[in-house]
Amino acid sequence: MDEPLANRIEVKNLTLGYGDDVVLDALSLPIPRGQITVLAGPNGCGKSTLLRAIRRLHAPQSGQVLLDAEDISRLGGKALGRRIGLLAQSPSAPLDMSVEELVRLGRYPHQAMLQPWSARDDAAVVAAMDGTGVAHLRARRIGSLSGGQLQRAWIAMVLAQETDVICLDEPVNHLDMAHQLDCLELVTRLNREEGRTIVLVLHDLNLAARYADQLVFVAGGKVRERGAPEVMMRADLIAEVFNVTAEIIIDPVHQRPICIPHRRG
Numbered sequence: 001m002d003e004p005l006a007n008r009i010e011v012k013n014l015t016l017g018y019g020d021d022v023v024l025d026a027l028s029l030p031i032p033r034g035q036i037t038v039l040a041g042p043n044g045c046g047k048s049t050l051l052r053a054i055r056r057l058h059a060p061q062s063g064q065v066l067l068d069a070e071d072i073s074r075l076g077g078k079a080l081g082r083r084i085g086l087l088a089q090s091p092s093a094p095l096d097m098s099v100e101e102l103v104r105l106g107r108y109p110h111q112a113m114l115q116p117w118s119a120r121d122d123a124a125v126v127a128a129m130d131g132t133g134v135a136h137l138r139a140r141r142i143g144s145l146s147g148g149q150l151q152r153a154w155i156a157m158v159l160a161q162e163t164d165v166i167c168l169d170e171p172v173n174h175l176d177m178a179h180q181l182d183c184l185e186l187v188t189r190l191n192r193e194e195g196r197t198i199v200l201v202l203h204d205l206n207l208a209a210r211y212a213d214q215l216v217f218v219a220g221g222k223v224r225e226r227g228a229p230e231v232m233m234r235a236d237l238i239a240e241v242f243n244v245t246a247e248i249i250i251d252p253v254h255q256r257p258i259c260i261p262h263r264r265g
């Protein structure tokens with residue numbers, strides 16, 4: 001049998017933008033199979049655009065996204081939906097939908113015409129609600145949820161999709177500290193125990209450094225630098241990319257670098 005490819009996804013020379021504005025400028029990025037990749041960078045640098053391009057929600061002006069060496073533009077919509085799940089920033093759904101109905105939407109790429117809802121679909125929905133701690137909210141209308149509860153329901157929807165690649169855009173937004181940890185520990189378990197490839201956008205560099213195998217700084221439409229958190233968390237690089245003067249120390253509990261910002265510039 002052939003060895004699996006080292007990279008689950010390869011973004012190659014991707015150029016895209018909105019109108020005349022180029023957001024991603026010949027950006028290339030390998031996303032290793034079975035690892036957690038975290039994208040970070042200043043507001044507006046194109047992190048969400050990149051995630052959406054990986055899920056084929058934006059057509060590139062040039063360049064490609066390869067999934068297991070196959071150009072995603074050649075895949076059918078449902079086939080791609082069974083392989084890459086994306087929680088976009090600020091997703092929306094009808095407010096009178098229940099949490100369980102929302103999570104069940106994650107099964108859509110697995111549904112075929114005339115095929116009944118299966119025990120496997122049920123199991124995926126239950127596991128996703130349990131994992132994100134929203135099972136007790138299953139009958140609630142999503143319009144009645146708090147910001148953090150709603151965010152967890154959306155994460156459950158993506159997990160119910162049971163994809164090999166899970167992309168989450170700022171998944172810990174709106175979450176309190178305990179639920180931030182729950183969310184990131186859950187994706188870490190899906191990664192370590194089930195080998196799923198995870199791509200996250202995180203603004204909190206300390207969480208990024210703690211959970212990432214590969215940390216990627218995006219700036220100026222390109223990958224400015226990528227590598228292990230130990231290599232990436234440098235005061236000079238953080239000053240250049242984020243425009244803050246910061247000190248880097250090692251977290252004595254997790255032995256990961258953490259960043260203490262002093263001031264702007």
Ligand SMILES: Nc1ncnc2c1ncn2[C@@H]1O[C@H](COP(=O)(O)OP(=O)(O)OP(=O)(O)O)[C@@H](O)[C@H]1O
Pocket residue numbers: 018023041042043044045046047048049050
């Ligand atoms: N639908 C759109 N139409 C026009 N411009 C857009 C659109 N979506 C995003 N942009 C612009 O593209 C650029 C990149 O936006 P994007 O949301 O990808 O950045 P980001 O790195 O995810 O930002 P943030 O950290 O603020 O979430 C920004 O300048 C933004 O204003």
